[in-house]
Amino acid sequence: MSALRRSSSLFLDRRQLIQATCLSILSGFPAVEAANFRPNAKKRVVCVGGGLTEIVCALGCESHLVGVDTTSRFPLSVRRLPSVGYARSLSLEGVLALAPQNVIVGRDAGPASVLARLREAGVTVSSADDGYTVEALLLRVTKLGRVLKCEEKAQALTEQLWREWTALISMIPVAESGIRVMFILGLAPGQVIVAGSGTGADVMLKYAGLQNAFSDTNGYRPITTEALIAAQPDLIVLAQPDSSTQEVARSTRESIKQIQGLSATPAAQPARWLVFDTMFLLSFGPRMPDAILTLHRTSLEAMRA
Numbered sequence: 001m002s003a004l005r006r007s008s009s010l011f012l013d014r015r016q017l018i019q020a021t022c023l024s025i026l027s028g029f030p031a032v033e034a035a036n037f038r039p040n041a042k043k044r045v046v047c048v049g050g051g052l053t054e055i056v057c058a059l060g061c062e063s064h065l066v067g068v069d070t071t072s073r074f075p076l077s078v079r080r081l082p083s084v085g086y087a088r089s090l091s092l093e094g095v096l097a098l099a100p101q102n103v104i105v106g107r108d109a110g111p112a113s114v115l116a117r118l119r120e121a122g123v124t125v126s127s128a129d130d131g132y133t134v135e136a137l138l139l140r141v142t143k144l145g146r147v148l149k150c151e152e153k154a155q156a157l158t159e160q161l162w163r164e165w166t167a168l169i170s171m172i173p174v175a176e177s178g179i180r181v182m183f184i185l186g187l188a189p190g191q192v193i194v195a196g197s198g199t200g201a202d203v204m205l206k207y208a209g210l211q212n213a214f215s216d217t218n219g220y221r222p223i224t225t226e227a228l229i230a231a232q233p234d235l236i237v238l239a240q241p242d243s244s245t246q247e248v249a250r251s252t253r254e255s256i257k258q259i260q261g262l263s264a265t266p267a268a269q270p271a272r273w274l275v276f277d278t279m280f281l282l283s284f285g286p287r288m289p290d291a292i293l294t295l296h297r298t299s300l301e302a303m304r305a
Contacts, residue, residue, distance in 0.1 A: 043063075043064050043101065044066045044098070044099060044100045044101045044102070045061070045064040045065050045066065045100060045101070045102045045103070045104060045148070046065070046066060046067040046068070046084055046098055046100040047065055047067075047068050047069070047072060047103075048068070048069040048072075048084065048087045048090065048103065048104065048105045048109045049069065049071060049072070049087060049105065049109065049130070050069075050072045050073060050074065050279045050283040050285065051130075051137075051140070051279075051283035051284045052106060052128055052140065052144065052285070053065070053068050053069075053072035053074075053078055053285075054072075054074055054075070054285030054286055054287065055286060056104070056144060056148065057075055058141075058285075058286040059141070059144065059145060059148060059150050059153045059157060060150065060153055061150060062077065064148065065078065065081055066082070066098045066099070066100055067081055067082045067083065067095070067098040067100065068082075069083065069084055069086065069087045069090075069109075070083060070085060070086050070087070071279060071283070073241075073242070073277075073279050074279060074280075074283070074285075074287070082098060084098070087105070087106065087108055087109045087110075088108055088109070088111075089110070089111070090109065090110065090111070090114045090115075091114070092114045092117050092118065095114070095118060095123075096118070096121060096123075100123055101123065102123070102125075102126060102147065103118055103123055103125050103126070104126045104128060104144065104147065105126070105127055106127075106128060106130045107127070108130065126143075126144075126147045128140050128143055128144065130284070131284075132200040132204075132284055134165050134207075134288065134289075137161065137284055137285070137286075138158045138161060141157050141286075142154055145157075157286065161286060161288075164289040165289055168289050168292060168293055171293065171296075172207075172208065172209045172292070172293070172296050173209055177209045177211070177299070179210050179211060179234050179235055179299055179300075180212075180213040180231070180232065180233045180234045181205055181210045181211065181212060181234070181235045181236070181237050181299070182213045182214065182228070182235070182236050182237070182267060183195040183201040183202075183205060183212065183214075183237045183239070184236060184237070184239070185220050185239050185278075186220070187252070187256070187259075189258070191222050192228070192259055193221065193222055193223075194214045194220070194221065194223050195212065195214065195220055196212070196214045196215065196216070196217030196219055196220070196221060197212070197215050197216075197217065197218050197219075198218050198219055199219060199220060201281070201282065202215065204282070204295060205237075205295075208293075208295040208296040208299065209296055210235075210295070210299055213231040213232070214227075214231055225260040225261035226261070228259070228260075228261040228262065228265065229261045229264045229265060231265075232265050233265055233266065233267040234266045234272065234303065235267055235272045235299055235302055235303065236256060236274065237274045237276065237281075237295070237299075238252060238256065238273070238276070239277070239278040239281050239282060240276070240277065240278060241277065241278050241279070242277065252275050253270065253273060253275065256273050257270075269305075271302055271305035272302045272303070272305070273302075274295075274298055274299065274302060276294075280294075
């Protein structure tokens with residue numbers, strides 16, 4: 001079993017995640033699946049997945065893009081590209097209208113019937129795993145470097161990310177800070193969706209030296225008022241699309257105020273409400289080291305406020 005596979009479990013503690021990453025990188029990457037990643041020089045690319053789009057752009061291949069999905073929001077320039085819609089409900093006609101030669105997709109892209117018909121139409125569909133770990137990110141960079149025929153740039157990017165990662169783990173203590181975080185992915189009147197174990201949010205919290213207040217649940221789930229009070233979170237981290245705009249940020253904080261039971265927890269203080277752009281925290285692209293460090297630092301600052 002490869003080092004990558006051994007470290008893929010999202011139930012590993014943070015120390016194991018770091019050790020697994022080091023082992024994976026130092027021992028070299030597993031062979032790339034030849035069936036899905038044939039080196040080619042095709043220029044017209046549709047990318048489905050915000051993190052994948054960020055990698056394509058970081059490799060200097062943004063000019064190849066002719067379309068992206070709704071999660072592809074960074075860099076800002078890709079927002080001008082035609083949208084093929086939501087990753088899980090791609091339209092065959094919508095994708096083919098862009099005349100792509102290659103469609104790069106994550107594991108959740110679909111429906112499968114649309115991907116199959118794209119292949120039947122002569123379009124190369126290249127799949128990239130959506131693993132949440134740092135070593136999975138480096139694998140994605142390597143794979144897309146092969147797909148886009150820019151292996152040298154991919155090698156340079158993986159080396160850069162590795163340097164950022166090694167610097168990061170020297171700045172963040174391995175031991176958890178003890179800060180209990182409620183990571184909210186969805187917030188609507190009367191319903192709060194939080195991240196439990198087995199989620200990308202849970203991995204990000206571990207990397208940042210934080211404790212998931214809802215680690216005893218799996219996946220993204222709505223919680224009751226009683227569960228919130230019992231969890232006693234110290235801090236709220238809320239992922240919100242386009243949270244950088246003042247209107248969205250203000251609306252989000254107003255929504256947090258309405259959460260039933262929050263006043264009975266340490267996280268009731270507004271200074272402990274951290275709102276981040278969803279794709280900054282959860283795209284698992286080249287910004288991942290920066291996102292981890294930002295999450296770590298802002299959490300500590302909020303607790304000191």
